[in-house]
Ligand code: SAM
């Protein structure tokens with residue numbers, strides 16, 4: 001048994017996020033520019049076989065949870081094949097997918113058959129016009145169809161990720177939570193982070209978790225905090241006191257959870273990162289393509305974890321945004 005991945009702050013790393021593409025079929029303004037996006041050439045993107053090999057090695061170091069993300073992971077052809085490969089890895093006990101849901105209705109069955117159950121679907125609003133303003137695409141109804149299809153097939157838990165931008169989504173906060181209560185879907189509000197491609201982020205555009213909490217309590221009813229069974233999970237979770245519906249907050253700006261971080265991230269072009277906000281990254285692709293053995297790859301993963309910083313500094317004057325925007329890292 002290999003030593004687990006422990007960093008210099010004693011955080012054990014058992015969670016791997018894998019981005020399978022930097023491409024996307026919509027253009028959320030807090031993530032991608034409207035046009036002129038330069039994507040990584042296809043030959044530079046890791047193949048399914050390379051991703052699987054990396055994940056198998058990582059699993060030997062104690063990685064037991066994988067989240068597949070992007071860009072939009074469902075634009076990568078035959079994603080179900082990768083999911084099945086990852087699900088077959090010894091030691092991986094949890095696989096989840098983060099998607100914008102546009103292609104979910106057509107792919108849900110294949111993904112379910114491949115062994116996927118946990119889904120986070122990104123949806124900021126139930127208002128089709130606002131959806132279009134945010135994403136610059138007219139796909140609201142496809143996302144809704146995807147969510148409904150996933151429910152029908154028995155995916156669970158299904159969570160909705162809603163990015164919380166001030167002066168934009170306030171009117172959507174309560175309707176989304178009502179929708180979640182009605183359909184037994186947790187709504188997770190994610191504070192707007194400085195990871196957009198155009199440098200639009202400003203601190204006063206972050207709709208803070210506390211403000212959302214107040215909106216929900218005024219609009220629906222009291223919420224009580226619930227401890228997450230995994231104390232290292234990033235979301236602060238609440239249930240409505242009437243027992244119907246769960247809410248989560250990813251409060252990266254107002255309540256950073258870096259002290260509990262257990263994640264590493266593999267970008268679609270094969271770079272390993274110890275943090276969403278990291279400035280540096282380590283090229284794994286050249287190892288995978290250059291004939292490196294398992295020990296060399298393990299040593300590289302260990303070195304990345306060892307180099308991990310204490311946490312991001314969004315709230316300090318000296319914060320430097322990472323050189324890649326969200327879609328190119330893998331959110
Ligand atoms: N395309 C998929 C999606 O949208 O869910 C997966 C990748 S996306 C980069 C992952 C998550 O990042 C999304 O669910 C979205 O909520 C979140 N996100 C994107 N840009 C963000 C930003 N600037 N601040 C906070 N969250 C953001």
Ligand code: SF4
Pocket residue numbers: 024025026027028029031032070071072100122326327
């Ligand atoms: Fe695409 Fe997801 Fe970024 Fe939106 S947040 S542009 S869906 S990658």
